[in-house]
Amino acid sequence: MVERDLAAIARALDDEAVPAWVLDRPAFDHNVQHVAELLARGRPGLTLRLASKSLRVPALIQRVLDFGPPYRGVMCFAAAEAAGLFAAGIDDLLLAYPVSRRSDLETIRGLHDAGCDLKVMVDDAAQVTLLAAALAGTDRPLPVVVDLDASLRVFGLHLGVRRSPVRQPEDAVALFEACADTGGALRPVGVMAYEAQVAGLADNSPHTKSKNVPIRAVRTMSVRAIHSRRQAVRAALEAAGFGVELFNGGGSGSLDTTPFDPAVTEVTAGSAFFCPHLFDHYQHVHFEPAAFIALAVTRASDPGFVTCAGGGYIASGAAGPDRLPEVAWPPGLSLVAAEGAGEVQTPVTGKGVMPGLGDLVLLRHAKAGEVAERFAHMVIVEGGAVVERAPTYRGLGVHLY
Numbered sequence: 001m002v003e004r005d006l007a008a009i010a011r012a013l014d015d016e017a018v019p020a021w022v023l024d025r026p027a028f029d030h031n032v033q034h035v036a037e038l039l040a041r042g043r044p045g046l047t048l049r050l051a052s053k054s055l056r057v058p059a060l061i062q063r064v065l066d067f068g069p070p071y072r073g074v075m076c077f078a079a080a081e082a083a084g085l086f087a088a089g090i091d092d093l094l095l096a097y098p099v100s101r102r103s104d105l106e107t108i109r110g111l112h113d114a115g116c117d118l119k120v121m122v123d124d125a126a127q128v129t130l131l132a133a134a135l136a137g138t139d140r141p142l143p144v145v146v147d148l149d150a151s152l153r154v155f156g157l158h159l160g161v162r163r164s165p166v167r168q169p170e171d172a173v174a175l176f177e178a179c180a181d182t183g184g185a186l187r188p189v190g191v192m193a194y195e196a197q198v199a200g201l202a203d204n205s206p207h208t209k210s211k212n213v214p215i216r217a218v219r220t221m222s223v224r225a226i227h228s229r230r231q232a233v234r235a236a237l238e239a240a241g242f243g244v245e246l247f248n249g250g251g252s253g254s255l256d257t258t259p260f261d262p263a264v265t266e267v268t269a270g271s272a273f274f275c276p277h278l279f280d281h282y283q284h285v286h287f288e289p290a291a292f293i294a295l296a297v298t299r300a301s302d303p304g305f306v307t308c309a310g311g312g313y314i315a316s317g318a319a320g321p322d323r324l325p326e327v328a329w330p331p332g333l334s335l336v337a338a339e340g341a342g343e344v345q346t347p348v349t350g351k352g353v354m355p356g357l358g359d360l361v362l363l364r365h366a367k368a369g370e371v372a373e374r375f376a377h378m379v380i381v382e383g384g385a386v387v388e389r390a391p392t393y394r395g396l397g398v399h400l401y
């Protein structure tokens with residue numbers, strides 16, 4: 001456990017322009033070490049691929065990769081992002097979300113021709129046709145990965161995310177065959193099955209107390225179902241004569257289960273490293289909060305209320321109170337229900353001594369990487385001092401879409 005002193009982090013920011021996005025680097029490094037240990041506990045030798053969307057700071061992606069095994073490769077989410085990462089010297093990229101526009105297809109072709117180790121996701125024969133046309137004439141087929149639906153369908157309910165229509169082993173075999181049948185443009189190399197209803201759903205949340213027990217039941221059922229689906233798909237592909245070089249699964253919230261699936265060759269994680277507050281509420285995985293948003297108090301409207309400059313740091317996903325940021329420091333403060341995450345300013349309230357004008361308030365975002373789109377760099381703090389300002393995608397001018 002890292003000894004965390006948020007007052008010292010706030011003091012380190014004395015001369016810093018705020019609002020600022022801030023990293024407690026010892027806590028981040030602790031999470032990197034801890035995730036490596038969790039993976040080794042599941043299956044020594046398993047690879048961990050970084051989910052770039054949950055970091056969006058190339059220097060920090062590189063820092064994790066520099067740790068060495070089990071870390072290898074990046075799961076990215078946009079073609080333009082893949083180009084930005086490759087330009088920053090980061091290779092072994094899995095573009096895990098399909099593309100359909102010509103500009104993205106051209107970016108993929110350009111990266112492939114430049115020697116980038118880029119694998120691209122498909123879940124539909126029409127995407128295979130588009131990619132094959134974009135790669136026509138290549139002397140080195142583009143490696144392609146098939147996205148397998150990992151949602152759970154029981155009692156007429158759909159639990160999980162709406163992504164891939166590839167559900168049965170024969171669907172995966174058909175798509176592998178379609179990729180293999182592209183005259184050397186594409187080469188099917190693997191499968192990804194991300195169990196969002198396990199990895200992305202907290203099972204010990206104070207926000208959804210009455211739902212924790214059913215969520216745990218869904219989790220148990222899903223883990224069993226997805227592990228056997230992955231194994232069935234792998235067996236069917238091998239029986240059809242295909243090698244499965246890569247089988248990706250999981251996320252930060254399933255580091256306690258995915259590594260135990262013998263079908264997977266690599267697990268993905270990203271949120272674990274910053275540990276946004278949605279990741280405080282998992283029964284079996286625990287990380288150290290490492291990322292904060294620092295705001296300065298600029299006004300005080302009423303006793304027990306102060307207002308900070310900057311705001312709107314709300315998380316994506318189904319809207320609800322759990323998407324709001326939480327006040328991490330000073331202790332005892334919270335957001336004001338009527339104004340939530342604010343817009344260009346954020347009021348906070350508390351019962352004790354309130355911070356004064358110019359004092360800092362530290363928030364924690366609900367999710368890991370998307371707040372990077374609001375800041376040009378992340379301010380990195382260690383040993384009570386700012387040690388680095390690492391550019392985000394936004395700071396580097398990486399336009400995602």
Ligand SMILES: Cc1ncc(COP(=O)(O)O)c(C=O)c1O
Nearest residue numbers: 051054194251252268269270271
């Ligand atoms: C395909 C895929 N894999 C893995 C993850 C897990 O990412 P994280 O560890 O940041 O939760 C996600 C998150 O949405 C995802 O979409």
